[in-house]
Structures are given as C-alpha cells and as structure tokens.
Amino acid sequence: MHRHFRSVLAAVALLFSLLAARADDSVIIDRWYSALLAADRTELSALLADDARMTLEDLGVVQNKQEFIASIDEWQGAVAGATIRHRIEKSENGETTVLACYDFPENDTLMRETFTVLGGRITASTQTAIAQDCSGY
Numbered sequence: 857m858h859r860h861f862r863s864v865l866a867a868v869a870l871l872f873s874l875l876a877a878r879a880d881d882s883v884i885i886d887r888w889y890s891a892l893l894a895a896d897r898t899e900l901s902a903l904l905a906d907d908a909r910m911t912l913e914d915l916g917v918v919q920n921k922q923e924f925i926a927s928i929d930e931w932q933g934a935v936a937g938a939t940i941r942h943r944i945e946k947s948e949n950g951e952t953t954v955l956a957c958y959d960f961p962e963n964d965t966l967m968r969e970t971f972t973v974l975g976g977r978i979t980a981s982t983q984t985a986i987a988q989d990c991s992g993y
Contacts, residue, residue, distance in 0.1 A: 881952050881973045882944060888971070888978065889956070893940050895932035901925055905977040913984045937961040941993060942969075950974055957990035964990045 884903060891899035901921070910919045919927065942956040945968075956967045966987035972980040986992070 880976065881947055881950070881971075884973055884976065884978065885942070885944065885952055885954060885971060889940050889942050892931075893935060893938065895928050895935055897925055897928050900928065903978055905974065905979045908978055909980050911980070911982040913982060934960070941990075943993075955993060957993040959990060963988070966990045966992055 887899065888903055890896075891903065904921045904924070906921060908921045908924070910921075910924045911917070912919075938958065938960045940956060940958055942954050945953045945955050947953070950973055952971045952973065954969045954971065956969055958965045958967060965985055966989065968984050968986050970980075970982045971978050
C-alpha cells in the first residue's frame with residue numbers, strides 16, 4: 857500500500873510539472889505576440905535563445921536571432937495599426953502550435969506558427985500562412 861501511494865504521488869508530481877511547463881510556454885507565447893505587435897526589439901531579443909532559428913515558410917526565409925531582430929525595423933511599419941489574435945492549438949514536449957490572425961489595416965492573414973521553447977526561451981519558430989483572411993480563426 858505504501859509503495860502504491862508513492863507511485864501515485866510521483867505521477868501527480870509529474871503531471872503538475874508538465875502542466876507548469878505548458879503554462880510557462882503559454883506565458884512566453886503571450887509575451888511573444890505582445891512584443892511582436894509593439895515591435896519591441898528588447899523583449900523579442902530576451903525571448904529568443906541566442907541560437908534561435910526563425911523560419912518563414914511562405915517566403916522561403918530562415919533567419920537567426922540577429923537577422924530576425926534586424927528585420928524588426930521593417931516590421932514596425934507594417935504592424936502599425938494592426939492587431940494580432942492568437943490561440944494555442946496544442947502544446948507538448950516543448951513544442952507549441954498556435955493559430956494566429958494578423959489583422960492589418962488593409963488585410964488580414966491567418967497563420968499557423970510552431971514554437972520550440974527550451975529553458976524559457978524560444979529556440980525555433982516556423983510560420984506558415986493558411987488563409988488570406990481570418991474567417992477560419
């Protein structure tokens with residue numbers, strides 16, 4: 857009986873640690889979209905691991921952290937007046953998939969974005985357009 861109780865406690869502890877990790881990833885994802893909307897280079901840089909890889913599949917572009925941060929100047933003009941809505945579709949084993957609606961003043965785009973988070977920092981992000989409007993959001 858005592859051994860069974862320990863097994864149950866270990867399982868509960870593991871479950872709580874997995875839920876806490878998912879919650880932490882969710883906080884990081886929320887911070888990411890807030891910083892992206894504000895074109896906040898400092899926050900984006902803090903959220904990215906030094907060896908992060910950002911893949912923009914539709915453009916055929918892969919950027920390292922420094923290239924991504926350098927591109928924020930151009931992004932800042934594009935995001936002026938926009939909103940970004942996002943929701944997590946799934947999160948497991950350090951990978952979080954997000955459905956994101958980028959609602960720009962002139963158009964909107966629905967994206968599927970996958971983030972790999974390790975040690976509280978984004979190590980990889982892949983972005984793919986799935987619709988030319990956000991009606992599927």
